[in-house]
Ligand code: ADP
């Protein structure tokens with residue numbers, strides 16, 4: 001279970017302070033899938049960064065599966081994140097010099113919870129799950145946008161995290177390819193993953209347990 005209580009995030013930027021998350025309170029049950037919808041600049045990426053421990057809030061409580069994240073120091077937080085959260089970034093961020101397979105094996109190496117002998121086989125299995133088994137040895141520049149995004153999703157699953165977070169995962173894809181990505185997310189949900197997706201598109205009619213809108217750092221949530 002993911003619990004945020006009165007979370008505030010304030011950026012102190014060159015243009016002054018930005019109150020990016022305002023008193024956010026939110027509960028996500030284990031296995032629940034959540035979509036967060038909001039315009040550009042509303043605080044979506046900030047929310048994901050706080051949830052995944054990339055960014056620290058100025059105030060509030062954040063507990064995930066019994067772990068109080070606020071209490072962890074940087075290295076504990078990095079370790080926790082590696083095991084617990086798989087992140088799919090908006091702009092893929094695959095390493096261009098590594099094949100699809102090696103991008104996933106590399107992610108396993110960073111966290112070191114999958115035994116080295118099992119990594120390659122597990123990575124091939126993950127690529128098969130996203131229907132890219134036959135492209136395991138291709139490099140990012142040999143793959144389409146949708147294929148790269150599926151590799152990025154397979155990589156997010158590398159260390160079998162209970163939580164998968166995706167920041168505008170279909171933002172740069174055509175709608176048909178976007179549909180395939182959402183179908184893949186539904187399969188992950190069926191496997192019991194906690195799925196949290198943010199988007200600026202209106203996809204509220206899709207099959208999510210919780211639909212949240214965010215506007216100027218303030219949430220409006222309702223259960224589907
Ligand atoms: P979204 O992902 O919904 O487009 P963000 O979470 O990226 O929105 O940003 C929310 C607000 O915080 C915006 O006003 C943005 O300009 C500001 N912001 C985000 N990151 C930083 C930062 N590192 N420094 C200063 N301001 C930031």
Ligand code: MG
Nearest residue numbers: 044045046167
């Ligand atoms: Mg964003």
